[in-house]
Amino acid sequence: MRHGPIVTCACGCGSTGHNEGNGYITSCYDRWRGAGYPKEGPPPARPKTNPWRPTGPRGAATLALYGQLVDQRATQARIRREIGLSDRQILRYAAAWRAQQESEANQ
Numbered sequence: 001m002r003h004g005p006i007v008t009c010a011c012g013c014g015s016t017g018h019n020e021g022n023g024y025i026t027s028c029y030d031r032w033r034g035a036g037y038p039k040e041g042p043p044p045a046r047p048k049t050n051p052w053r054p055t056g057p058r059g060a061a062t063l064a065l066y067g068q069l070v071d072q073r074a075t076q077a078r079i080r081r082e083i084g085l086s087d088r089q090i091l092r093y094a095a096a097w098r099a100q101q102e103s104e105a106n107q
């Protein structure tokens with residue numbers, strides 16, 4: 001079951017993904033279920049130590065294009081159309097883009 005709409009996760013983790021239930025993305029929903037559905041929501045995620053990064057000139061160009069589209073507040077459908085990626089791949093670029101923005105903000 002990975003058919004929910006793309007949402008920003010309701011647990012406050014800041015991630016986007018398919019709504020698996022109750023507004024939580026799959027990984028957070030799985031933690032929530034694993035913890036026995038506590039009222040306060042999913043337990044905190046383990047910190048990501050090794051986020052995926054695009055490699056090679058094509059990956060870097062795709063990531064830059066993704067960033068441009070985000071800056072233009074492009075919809076998910078438009079991003080998918082213009083970059084020509086699957087939802088799953090777009091989520092990976094979204095995570096890589098956020099990681100890049102955060103590392104730039106910390107410099």
Ligand SMILES: [Zn+2]
Nearest residue numbers: 009011013028
């Ligand atoms: Zn979450």
